[in-house]
Amino acid sequence: MIGAGKMKQYTNVLDKPLSKGRQEVSLSGFAYLFSELVQYNQTQVDNIGELERRLEDAGYAVGVRVLELLCHREKGNRRETRLLGILSFVHSTVWKVLFGKVADSLEKGTEHEDEYMISEKELLVNRFISVPKDMGSFNCGAFVAGIVRGVLDNAGFPAVVTAHFVPVDGQQRPRTTILIKFAEELSLPLLLAPGPVSFCVLH
Amino acid sequence: MAPAVPRSGDAIFANVERVNAELFTLTYGAIVRQLLTDLEEVEEVNKQLDQMGYNIGIRLIDEFLAKSNVTRCVDFRETAEVIAKVGFKMFLGVTASVTNWDTEGTCCSLILEDNPLVDFVELPDTCQGLYYCNILSGVVRGALEMVSMKTEVTWVRDMLRGDDAFELQVKLLKQIPEEYPYKDDE
Numbered sequence: 001m002i003g004a005g006k007m008k009q010y011t012n013v014l015d016k017p018l019s020k021g022r023q024e025v026s027l028s029g030f031a032y033l034f035s036e037l038v039q040y041n042q043t044q045v046d047n048i049g050e051l052e053r054r055l056e057d058a059g060y061a062v063g064v065r066v067l068e069l070l071c072h073r074e075k076g077n078r079r080e081t082r083l084l085g086i087l088s089f090v091h092s093t094v095w096k097v098l099f100g101k102v103a104d105s106l107e108k109g110t111e112h113e114d115e116y117m118i119s120e121k122e123l124l125v126n127r128f129i130s131v132p133k134d135m136g137s138f139n140c141g142a143f144v145a146g147i148v149r150g151v152l153d154n155a156g157f158p159a160v161v162t163a164h165f166v167p168v169d170g171q172q173r174p175r176t177t178i179l180i181k182f183a184e185e186l187s188l189p190l191l192l193a194p195g196p197v198s199f200c201v202l203h
Numbered sequence: 204m205a206p207a208v209p210r211s212g213d214a215i216f217a218n219v220e221r222v223n224a225e226l227f228t229l230t231y232g233a234i235v236r237q238l239l240t241d242l243e244e245v246e247e248v249n250k251q252l253d254q255m256g257y258n259i260g261i262r263l264i265d266e267f268l269a270k271s272n273v274t275r276c277v278d279f280r281e282t283a284e285v286i287a288k289v290g291f292k293m294f295l296g297v298t299a300s301v302t303n304w305d306t307e308g309t310c311c312s313l314i315l316e317d318n319p320l321v322d323f324v325e326l327p328d329t330c331q332g333l334y335y336c337n338i339l340s341g342v343v344r345g346a347l348e349m350v351s352m353k354t355e356v357t358w359v360r361d362m363l364r365g366d367d368a369f370e371l372q373v374k375l376l377k378q379i380p381e382e383y384p385y386k387d388d389e
Contacts, residue, residue, distance in 0.1 A: 013325045023224035025319055028266055029294040030222045030230070033338075036255040037234050044241065058233040065229055065323070098226045124222065 018073060021097060031128045038129075038140055048138045056146035056161075063150020066094055079155055083182070086155050090148055091118055098147070099124045104175075114182040118148070119166070123176040139163040141176040148178055158183040207272035212292025215270050224296065224319045231320050235335065245332040252334070256341020257348075264346040267293065279375050280304070282352070283311050286343065286373075295319055303372075312359060313343075315369040326363050334358050340371060351379045 041054045071079040074093055080086040091106040095118075109115030123141050131138050141163030149161040159182045165174040234255075238248045267273075271289050276282040280301075287299035297319065303312040320336050334340075340356040347354045353376040360366035 013323055019225075019322060021223065021225055023296065023319060024221040025224045025227045025296050026216065026294050027220040027222050028263075030227050032259040032263060033227065033230060033234070036258060037230065037237075039258070040234070040251070040255065041237075054237075058230075058237055061233045061236055062226075062229040065232075066225075069225070069323075097223060100223065 018069075021069075021073065027124075027127070034125055034140075034143070035128070037143070048135055052138065052142040052163075055140065055142040056149065059143040059146020059148075060150040060153075061146075062143075063147040063152075064154050065150075066098065066147065067151045067154050070094060070097060081156070083157065086152060086157055087116055087180075090151055094147075094151060109179075112181070114184075116180045116182075118178040118180070119175055120178075121168070121171075121175045122173065123163075126176060137165065139165055139176060141178065144176075145178050148180065152180070158185070209272045209274065210270070210289075212289040212298060215289070215293045216296055219270070219293070221296070225322070228319055228322045228324075231338070232324065235333075239330065239333075245330055249332075249334050249337050252337035253341040253344075256338035256343075257345035258341075259338070260342040260345020260347075261349050263294065263342060264349040267346065278308060279352075280308055280311075282347070283313065283373060286346075287313050290346070291315070299371075303370075309375040311373055313371045313373060315371070318362070318369050321363060324363060331364070334361065335363050336361070336369065343371065343373060347373075351381055353377050353379060 037058060038055065041051055045051045045054060070093055071077060080089045087106060091103045095101065095103040103118045104121050105119045107117045109117060123144060125140050125143055129140050145161040145163040149159060152159045159180050162179050164177050164179060166177050167174045235248070235252070238251050242248050242251060267290060271293065273285055273289065276285060283301045287301050292298045297315065297317040299313040299315045301311050301313060318336065324335060326333060326335065340358065344354055344356045355374045355376055357372050359372045360368055360370035362369055
């Protein structure tokens with residue numbers, strides 16, 4: 001089959017110029033695709049927790065790639081090595097590229113030192129989703145939580161990331177909060193220089 | 204109210220809400236990867252992607268008709284043009300060209316030079332039998348079925364398999380006469 005008759009020209013991804021990331025597709029096109037992702041995964045699980053985990057896995061795969069892409073394109077091949085730096089990278093750069101806007105807020109948890117929250121009034125993936133009553137607290141934002149975890153993990157900040165609905169006074173729809181709980185090994189001294197980054201001492 | 208005028212693909216695309224194509228591309232990639240892990244057989248993945256596309260197609264046609272104001276096409280040739288110029292543009296932001304008509308006018312090819320599904324994609328040796336964009340063929344088939352056209356949609360050329368373009372062959376099998384579920388006098 002291969003090479004029969006005409007010349008085959010396999011393109012190597014790395015030989016192609018990197019796109020500027022300005023191309024767009026319609027939001028509904030994305031929504032159809034996302035809905036198929038959710039529906040397919042529903043057929044593969046027995047419970048809500050499992051469904052969220054699978055969506056998170058799918059998101060993780062996106063996060064890994066987003067980190068690599070954006071560090072190269074937006075940050076001149078540098079990546080953040082500080083906790084607050086990477087959090088603000090997720091909240092601003094990643095959000096802006098993926099969802100067209102900076103996330104509504106980034107806050108530090110009040111009860112635990114190692115918790116941070118990114119909140120969004122209307123998360124893009126939840127725009128056209130209403131969760132049936134019998135599915136309880138299920139939140140499709142698990143996909144976005146996975147993206148966040150993928151970015152953080154691969155930047156050297158392992159964390160547990162989950163998505164939650166939080167009711168807002170006077171609003172019909174709840175907002176979605178992405179809760180980030182950093183892993184224990186990121187205790188304070190390590191927060192300053194995590195990951196296998198090479199550095200030189202200048203003195 | 205004056206009859207609505209059909210709108211061009213560009214005009215519709217300019218007016219709908221849009222998202223970054225990279226989010227779309229990477230999400231699609233995640234879906235394909237998940238299917239490959241779950242189903243293992245490339246053939247099964249092709250089938251599942253086609254099924255997902257079909258599910259999308261049968262829903263997407265409603266939005267397409269509502270936003271495009273397209274009226275009934277006189278023949279299959281017009282249908283193909285509308286899919287290529289309005290349908291693809293409106294959802295994916297790219298247009299296709301229509302060629303390779305057979306003499307009866309029931310089989311043609313949609314050629315995509317730009318395809319937002321495949322940015323960053325390269326097929327590994329283990330996935331050579333994969334029709335990576337098979338979801339698109341399902342979408343076209345599903346959407347046309349909802350407007351009474353049974354079609355067979357197959358990939359003829361695929362850039363991920365070393366061809367110079369994406370070529371989707373659409374073959375009209377039969378027109379299903381419209382059946383009304385209600386009687387006239389009701």
